[in-house]
Amino acid sequence: MxxxxxxxxxxxxxxxxxxxxxxxxxxxxxxxxxxxxxxxxxxxxxxxxxSRDDLLVAALGQVSDEWLATVERWVEAVDPDLPLGEEVVRFVTDSLSGDRTRARLEYELYLAALHHPGLRPIAAGCLDALTELLRRRTGDAARARALTVLLDGLMLQLLLTDRPVVPAEVRALVDGLAAPV
Missing domain, CATH: 1.10.10.60 (Homeodomain-like)
Structure with missing residues (x-):
């Protein structure tokens, strides 16, 4: 047969x-x-x-595509009449409320790029795509990049420490990006 x-x-x-x-x-x-x-x-x-790395590349590619689709839906749903800080609070809260298994998986694969060079283009592409989505919302490439760095670092820290999302802190961080230095 x-x-x-x-x-x-x-x-x-x-x-x-x-x-x-x-x-x-x-x-x-x-x-x-x-x-x-x-x-x-x-x-x-x-x-x-x-190879095992080929499996990792395929897994990260799929997880990255799914995450970016979620981010794109969030950006499209952003209310232009609300301060961006409010919308970022909503995104972070939605991403990290309840079971954080999916968010941990996303970061597990993303951080694997530190030791697996084949994953780096996918991780970099994900960050670039996020920055571009945020640039479309803010109209400012530098602010979009700063928001990408803020979101990435904030979510990673919240996952590592298992701390809850504190909306006032998230709002203050986003608002601080617009403040003069």
Missing amino acids: GRRYDPERRQRIIDAAIRVVARDGVAGLSHRRVAAEADVPLGSTSYHFA
Whole structure:
């Protein structure tokens, strides 16, 4: 009996890799764990992804695309009559309220680029895309870049410390970007 073609297998493997990283961290990612999670033969993972880094690139690429789609929806929904600080508070609160598993996964993969050069273009592209989305909202490239740095650092610190989002602090940080030095 010949092999059946499974057009969804590659995607199932990527989804499984994302679940493995969410559960076990980047250090826990292996072809064997991904194959077990995806319920596919071990050879399927190495057929579609020759190396562990290839699995990481695919996982980060998908997570990055999904995150940017979320950010784009947020930017499109921003109320131009509200101060940007209010909208940033909403974004950070929505991103980090309740279960932070998804946000931890996003940062786990993003920070993996420090040790995996193949991930760096995806991580950099994600930051550039975020900056461009914010530039469209603010009309100012420098302020958009500063907001990107602020959001990135703030969310990472809140994840690392497991502290709650304090809206007044977020608002003050965003407002501080507009204040003269």
